[in-house]
Amino acid sequence: MNEPTTKLPSGIAHAYWFQAFNAISWQTCTGSPLILFARALGASATALGVLVGLAPALTIMQIPASRYAADYGYKRVMLTGWSARVGVLGLLCLLPLGARVLPHDAVVTLLLAVMFSFCLLRGLATCAWMPWMTSIVPERVRGLYLSRDRTFINLASVIALFASGGLMTEHASMTGFALVFFLGFAGGAVSLAFLRRIPEPLSTTPRAAPAETADWRKILRDGPFLRLLAFSAVVQLSLSAHATFVLVFLREEVGFGDGTILWIGAGANLFGMLGLHMLGRHADRIGSRPYLGLVLAWWAVAIPAWFLIAIGAFESAGKIAIGLMIMGGYVGGCYELALTRLLMNTVASRPGPARYFALYAVVVSIIIATVPVAWGIGLDALRNFHAQAFGFQWNRYAILFAAESLSLFGIFLVLLRVRESRGESPAYMVQQIFVGMPSRGISYLMQMFR
Structure with a gap:
């Protein structure tokens, strides 16, 4: 009787492969290459x-x-939206070629229009993904499922970024971008074949429909859900601009080339796989909060380090930046797995989980959408800012990293309020962060090099 609740469902491998090829599409068409392409324009x-x-x-x-x-059906929603989304990527492949004959300002406008259509279709379809996976994956193995899911994603991202770096290095700028975007288009097309093979949701009867009309007022009074939402919101308010402008900072201030930046991103995803391997079933046994605490401890080191690089406190800025990027990939993998697992377990037993997931995604995503724009406007206004203070030269990126560093205290306060129904005590959390996980990491690395 209990066996179905402790094993992953048959056919779940198709979900992993869908995520892998979708990651190739996402990394090449909406990740670092897209930012570098826009900057090149x-x-x-x-x-x-x-x-x-x-x-x-x-x-x-x-x-x-x-x-x-x-x-409409979770699977049908995903198939319809993702098929249309892949079609839009075909237009993206043409823009680098159009940049040879059109003014670059016009190509930037077309780029924004294409990506608006792409993201609109994605927004409509993704409401089905998390309820679908929560329905078919039992609670006791969601950490295992997510670790494998993210491992496939990270491995595909490594391959995509290494390939993109190679294409950008071997070809002229715009030709290289066209080939990179075509790689993303091909990955998206292949992902559809695996999407069709993922098992149907367990709740497919008409009786499931009333759950989808759960009262919004009840959702807004759900304490555990709201505390988790508040934590995610504060994290994004503090740090959602970081990844974008670190790329620009590396390109313009540290002096890295586009291909080098993509290769560093690949290395970061490779280390992210190490973090996912370490979590695996440990997240199901220990809980998500210990890993969120570990992530916050790393941010307390890494974000101030970026600030010190920006003011010129280090002579070997390039090497330190590479180290921060690589370790950031490891910690980022831990953060995404722990947070997603905690969200799935918090929402799974509620009526109408699709609305919980949708509300969570919308609130967090609106913040992710607005914070980079606000910082972009601010950094443009501070384009010519240079000041001497405490013996160092401050620039606009120093202001960004200083503000992010100060915001970490707010993240710590909201993390203290997050609750988990199945997790260890705070003392055990501290022991795992500073003793247990480092020892397991050393043991795993020693086994790799035997």
Whole structure:
């Protein structure tokens, strides 16, 4: 009787492969290559902020779509939206070639239009993914499922970024971008084949429909859910601009080339896989909060280090930046797995989980959409800012990293309020962060090099 609740469902491997090929599409067409392409066209920091903000902003479409997702069918919603989304990527492949004959400002405008359409379709479809996976994956193995899921994603991202770096190094700038975007288009097309083979949701009867009309007022009074939502919101308010403008900082201030930046990103994803391997079943046994505490401890080191690089406190800025990027990939993998697992377990037993997931995604995504735009406007305004203070030269990126560093205290306060129904005590959390996990990491690395 208990066996189904402790094993992953048959056919779940198709979900892993879908995520892998979708990650190739996402990394090449919406990740670092897209930012570098826009910058190569001369896009301003404000335009970059808008470009980065489109995907999270249009996640708001999950709210109206979630009302009909169960009736229409989670699988059908994903297939329809993802098929149209892949078609739009075909247009993206043409833009680098169009940049040879059109003014770059016009290409930036077309880029924003194409990505708006892409992100709109994505926003409508993604309301179905998390309820679908929560339905078919039992609670006791969700950490295991997520670790494998993220491992496939990270491995595919490594391959995509290494390939993109090679294409950008071997080909002229715009030709290289066209080939990178075509790689993303091909990955998206292949992902559809695996999406069709993922098992159907367990709750497919008409009786599931009333759950999808759960009262919004009840959701807004759900204490554990709201505390988790508050934590995610504060994290994104503090740090959602970081990844975008670190890329620009590496390119313009540290002096890294586009191909080098993509290769560093690949290395970061490779280390992210190490973090996912370490979590695995440990997250199901220990809980998510210990890993969120570990992530916050790393941010307390890494973000001030970026500030010190920006003011010129280190002579070997390039080497330190590479180390921060690589370790950031490891910690980022831990953060995404722990947070997603905690969200799934918090929402799974509620009526109408699609609305919980939609509300969570929309609130967090609106913040992700607006913060980079606001910082982009601010960094454009501070373009010529230079000041001498405490013996160091301050620039606009120093202001960004200083503000992020100060915001970490707010993240700590909201993390203290997050609760987990199945987790260890705070004392055990501290022991795992500073003793247990480092020892397991050393043991794993020793086994790799035997």
